[in-house]
Amino acid sequence: MKDIKRFFRGNQLVNIPKKEKDKVLLFDYLxxxxxxxxxxxxxxxxxxxxxxxxxxxxxxxxxxxFGYLSRESDGSSYTVIERKVIKK
Structure with missing residues (x-):
């Protein structure tokens, strides 16, 4: 896994990455x-x-x-979606 620290200053996210692969890396962490x-x-x-x-x-x-969380249509609840890691 690539180092995601480049997106953070301390514990604060500096900005959301533009590249989709970097977003996925960030969301995998979050x-x-x-x-x-x-x-x-x-x-x-x-x-x-x-x-x-x-x-x-x-x-x-x-x-x-991005399919990490599932949301009820009324926004009342959220659950974590089990994601399959695809290795290339």
């Missing part, structure tokens, strides 16, 4: 802060992500869009 056995509220997701980046809402949306 999802490790969530437990796949827990059903989260939006507020709980936000509280975890705000530790890394002030625009936590965009991180939440990316995690859903």
């Amino acid at each position: 999802i490790t802060f969530f437990d796949k056995e827990i059903i989260y509220t939006e507020k709980e997701i936000n509280n975890i992500l705000r530790e890394f980046y002030s625009d936590y809402a965009i991180l939440r949306r990316y995690l859903v869009d």
Whole structure:
């Protein structure tokens, strides 16, 4: 796994990478802060992500869009999606 520290200053994400492969690297890291056995509220997701980046809402949306989190249609709950790692 490539070093993701280049995206951070301390524990704060400097900016969201533009390249998709770098985004995936970032999201692979961020999802490790969530437990796949827990059903989260939006507020709980936000509280975890705000530790890394002030625009936590965009991180939440990316995690859903990239298939790391599943969201109920009414936004009431989120769960971690088990992802398969494809080695090249």
